[in-house]
Amino acid sequence: MRELMRRYFAGTVSSSDLQMKIGRNRQPYYLSDEDIATTAISTLSDYANSLRLPYNQSQLLTIKSFIASIGIPYSLLNSKGDLDRIGQKLFQGFVVDFFAKGVPMSQVQINANSVMSVIPLNQTLVNEAYYNVLNKAADKFLKDGFMSDNEQRLIESYTSSLGISLNNLPSNCQNGGLVRIAQSMILKNLQNGIYPNNPLSVPIMLTKGEKVIWVYDNVTMLQEKITREYVGGSRGMSYRICKGLTYRTGSFKGHPVERSSMETVGTGEFVITDKNLFFHCPTASVKIPYKKLVGLTPYSDGLEVHKEEAKPKRTVFQGFDAWFVMNVLNLVNS
Structure with a gap:
């Protein structure tokens, strides 16, 4: 057969x-x-x-x-x-x-x-096919490290004709060249004062007129935790007064020691808007206004933010390439 x-x-x-x-x-x-x-x-x-x-x-x-x-x-x-x-x-x-x-x-x-x-x-498979083709085209366009105006026009024509968005990519496309192209196009528009109009599925409260620029999925938030303890020794003697009660003589000589460690807060969505950074996961929701930022440290797989606080603690968001966030903050705060 x-x-x-x-x-x-x-x-x-x-x-x-x-x-x-x-x-x-x-x-x-x-x-x-x-x-x-x-x-x-x-x-x-x-x-x-x-x-x-x-x-x-x-x-x-x-x-x-x-x-x-x-x-x-x-x-x-x-x-x-x-x-x-x-x-x-x-x-x-x-x-x-x-x-x-x-x-x-x-x-x-x-x-x-x-x-x-x-x-x-079904429509899910059709949309997946459209994105697969677009992702392969993006990888090809970026092979020389540069996207020409004609290549950008092709992508814009493709997405507008099909009614698909570069700002809400499916998970299987979030690690390819398509992400870098979509972000590059957003940055170019921001330079011209054009902000994206992205839908938001994350349960956070935006201020009036606030615009969502990008949402990263599966981002891990880590925050510094400081513990304090005393170390040292004591001298003297203990006298038993009655059952359960002891009197101690002598002195204690010691000093406080602080230890810090980075602890995982949770894994969720990291949202970039024109006014704030947001993080949302099942166990925590965090809002960081740009006006409260005093510094940023980019890493190959994330970003450390330094906030204006009385007792600042290190806060790190891990799971994305920080170059886009750094460029967005530079443009929206210029």
């Missing part, structure tokens, strides 16, 4: 022959729907993996006829999400033509939507 399906994709067996031979062999060889589905998905995956860009409509028709000919319910074929993965790959292959070949977005969407007529994808 596997060889029969391979011959279909090689073009030496027609869809009608495939349908006839599977139907004829079902009973004498005790083939269940699960048997046929397992073999079909394996062979279809091999075919999809063999495809190279650019994709075309004839490949979609080949897949569509195959699914119709084997006579297996779609839900069974896709029980483990195999068809979703194949469909998403094909969908992305048509979308990438926007960057690779300059195909207008209107035609790109027509071609990409033709995949949906063969392998339906």
Whole structure:
């Protein structure tokens, strides 16, 4: 049966022959729907993996006829999400033509939507495909360390046409070149006095007119904790007066010693606005106004803030590259 399906994709067996031979062999060889589905998905995956860009409509028709000919319910074929993965790959292959070949977005969407007529994808998978293509384009644009104006226009055209946001990226795109491009575009707009208008899903209270610039997820807040103890020795004698009561003579000679350590407050969202830094997690919510900042120490994986306090304590936010925050603070406070 596997060889029969391979011959279909090689073009030496027609869809009608495939349908006839599977139907004829079902009973004498005790083939269940699960048997046929397992073999079909394996062979279809091999075919999809063999495809190279650019994709075309004839490949979609080949897949569509195959699914119709084997006579297996779609839900069974896709029980483990195999068809979703194949469909998403094909969908992305048509979308990438926007960057690779300059195909207008209107035609790109027509071609990409033709995949949906063969392998339906839900909106979550579609959005994920759009972001995957955009992330790959961003990595390519940043390979030379510089994004040209034309490359920026392509990204702006892509996102505006599809109605997707660079300021609220899915988790699988938050460590790639797309983040750096999105942040670079925000910084360029801030230089021109243009602030982003980002929705906020974190339960914090903004002041009137305050604008959200960026939200980092999975940031860990650490704060300095100071403990004090006395060390030293004593001299003298103890006299038992009665049960549970002792009188001690002599003196104690010692001195206080302070010890500091960084303790984890929690892991949550770190929000940058045009007026404040916010941190929110299930156990704590912190607001740091820019006017209370006296200094910042950037690290490769976070930022230490120094606040104007009577007894200042070290406060560190860990889990992001500090360059963007430093640039934002420089622009909004200039």
